[in-house]
Amino acid sequence: MSGPHPVIPGFHPDPTVCRVGDDYYLACSSFEYFPGIPLFHSRDLRNWTRIGNVLDRPGQLRLPVESPSSAGIYAPTLRHHDGRFWLIVTNVSDGGNFLVTATDPAGPWSDPVPLPGVHGIDPDLAWDDDGACYCTVAGVSQFRIDPDTGRTLGEPRPVWSGTPGAKAPEAPHLHHIGDHWYLLIAEGGTERGHGVSIARGPAPTGPFEPCPANPVLTHRSTDEPVQNTGHADLVQAPDGAWWMVFLGVRPRGGSPGWHVLGRETFLAPVTWVDGWPVVGPVVSGAEGAPDGYRDDFASPELAPEWISPRSRPASHVTTREPPGRLTLRAAGASLDEPDAVFVGRRQENLTCRVRTRVDAAQGRGGLAVRLDEGHHYEIEADAREVRVTARIGPARTVLAARSTHGEPLVLGVDIAETRTLDDARTGPDTLAFGVEEADGTFTALAALDGRYLSTEVAGGFTGRVIGLYAAAGTVHFDWFAYRPSPSTTPAP
Incomplete structure (x- = not known):
């Protein structure tokens, strides 16, 4: 069978999502391309409309001509806090991690606030009930930061880094759900072994206990038409239901299979059993520019x-x-x-x-x-x-x-x-x-x-x-x- 369609087709990897009222907003990595970080809006998580690019001015995004393809902008995190939209991201070609903010997600977005003390890629943002801001990066390590100035508050500390022996723990996202803080990560590399695992703890700093059913999402070693599933984010709908957005690919042809559209954004429902997420089947989106x-x-x-x-x-x-x-x-x-x-x-x-x-x-x-x-x-x-x-x-x-x-x-x-x-x-x-x-x-x-x-x-x-x-x-x-x-x- 042809399999489910992505909700955002084509080269749109590393999705991050947040909801404000009835509106969902989603951003993706853009690598060596300008303008950077495509931004989408939806009311149902299945149908998305492009509303702009976060980094649409040369002063926001420097990509030196000598930087290679597949460098540039890696893995944003998009959040809404205290009346503002916040996006944190890595420019691996120039300057590392930085923050931008906006009151309207369609822009304009601010000039970057550099984070010189935050080292690592795939940065995440989360605030606790006292307003303290935590930045967690691939690896996995965590920093306290002042998001208004970019100043790092104290030394980084290691946190849960996924399944022992699994390569490339990355794409961390912290979510405060009920009585627990959940740390969602990707691991296994972004190829066919990709997957999503999760741990929970009493505070954003942990200590974290891993889910006994990890990985909670992977299509490795299966004949599923969507492969390389990983790099996920969670969002709750107004009706209380939970959903996961994640990247995947659609390999075609013979062996080993070739994916040509890049890593695309897919969607799946999430239910909670004994305090752990259970990811359901992939939900099909539109077939990409149906009318051209x-x-x-x-x-x-x-x-x-x-x-x-x-x-x-x-x-x-x-x-x-x-x-x-x-x-x-x-x-x-x-x-x-x-x-x-x-x-x-x-x-x-x-x-x-x-x-x-x-x-x-x-x-x-x-x-x-x-x-x-x-x-x-x-x-x-x-x-x-x-x-x-x-x-x-x-x-x-x-x-x-x-x-x-x-x-x-x-x-x-x-x-x-x-x-x-x-x-x-x-x-x-x-x-x-x-x-x-x-x-x-x-x-x-x-x-x-x-x-x-x-x-x-x-x-x-x-x-x-x-x-x-x-x-x-x-x-x-x-x-x-x-x-x-x-x-x-x-x-x-």
Whole structure:
């Protein structure tokens, strides 16, 4: 079976959630992309609407050009306390941990308050009944802090670090529920062994006793269609019910299975038995952009879903010059370069169709599917020809080309999930790049195996981003259209 859909599909890992009244707010990691930390709103936990990005100003987020992909922004925690929203996070590429706050989650969010005394990643925030603030980080260790100034109060202390021998205790979240403080963590690594465990104690500092049924969530060594489940957070609904949000992946193809959309956000109900959480089956969300979308770049600002590696200077990316077109001015000479000018949106569906109209008469650029600098496919145009190029690790190859006359072109990619698995080595999907002709027919120039744009091949923590780029001169785009296609479940 195809399995449940994520509630937030595509590359949206490390979910953290809080509720204020009838409203839920959820944030995710963003790694090397700017703007950082996508933020969502929901009334039912199943249907989420993007309301912005927490780090949407260059002064809030510095990602040096030399920082590698899958670095940057790791694992936020979002909380509401004393009339304000608080978000704590790590920038592993510049400065470590910091806090930002807002009275309206849609922004604006404050400039960062640095936490120079808090060392570690995946920071959590919790306040006790006396107003003392605790920051717990992966490892697992805990600090008292002054969240208004960023000052650390006293020395760090170790707390419960999960199952003895289990690797990578991380993603701690403290919750005061009933008479107990619960410390929720992820462990086992963020690959197939990922899981969620929990302990409880009388105070935020412990001492903590582990749940006898740990891990309370894992899909390791199962045939569940959602794998790598972990990095969870808890939230209580207005009716008293409890829920867990967590990351997972949807591997496809043969062995070992490749996930291409990155780690996505899933949802499951939680019941309490003898004071311990019992996690129920995964609840299916929407199938990601069910009607697709089209952006005609009519707004003077890009929609919050558009992201770029490390930075997006207005001198290189604009919808104002001229109005109604996306204009990209090149920096790096290809997507292999860390300063490449690229704007994209996360791939949300396992099968989809993307089209864009490009005018490259004064430059070189086109449509790309990106995982990182060493793993991307693109169809690129200039004044003389259009070509399909693949970068896979150290190899860069031009796979097909045809001549043009410098006229605007509609470039496209059709992504189709693998239909049958007649060979255990079969990849997860196929990406067909080509040109849409004047009569609407699509001429594919090359079809590429999707496994090479997967985490299992490339490594790292991100997922596919589909977007537009310039590699020389100035390139204009009239519109960008994304449409999901009917999903086909692979046959065994």
